[in-house]
Amino acid sequence: MGNSVIISKSQFKESADTVTFDFFLKDEKKQGFLLWYDGKFKAYINQCRHLDVCLDWQPNNFFDEEKKFIICSTHGALYSPNTGECISGPCKGKSLIELDVLERNEDIMILF
Numbered sequence: 001m002g003n004s005v006i007i008s009k010s011q012f013k014e015s016a017d018t019v020t021f022d023f024f025l026k027d028e029k030k031q032g033f034l035l036w037y038d039g040k041f042k043a044y045i046n047q048c049r050h051l052d053v054c055l056d057w058q059p060n061n062f063f064d065e066e067k068k069f070i071i072c073s074t075h076g077a078l079y080s081p082n083t084g085e086c087i088s089g090p091c092k093g094k095s096l097i098e099l100d101v102l103e104r105n106e107d108i109m110i111l112f
Ligand code: FES
Pocket: 048, 049, 050, 051, 052, 053, 072, 073, 074, 075, 076, 077, 089, 090, 091
């Protein structure tokens, strides 16, 4: 079995909310974020598919103003929160790297 991070659902205040976490993938430190959107939890690696940079313009601030899309702070690529697919911008058609999540009572377990 691989590694995991556990985040309590109680950390999410509203829909389109996110919580970041750090983890190691093949000895490389990465940051991920768990988001709650449309009643579902999804986890992605915090890395744009255009360049190897973090997405958030301020720590843990991933959404556009209308809270409809994840937005890359560098060149404004828009990603679907539900699928991770870039729907506009220089990496259109590529997808964020998704991590598996398991819901367990009041917690979300993220697997990597
Ligand atoms: S680095 Fe994200 S859109 Fe260019």
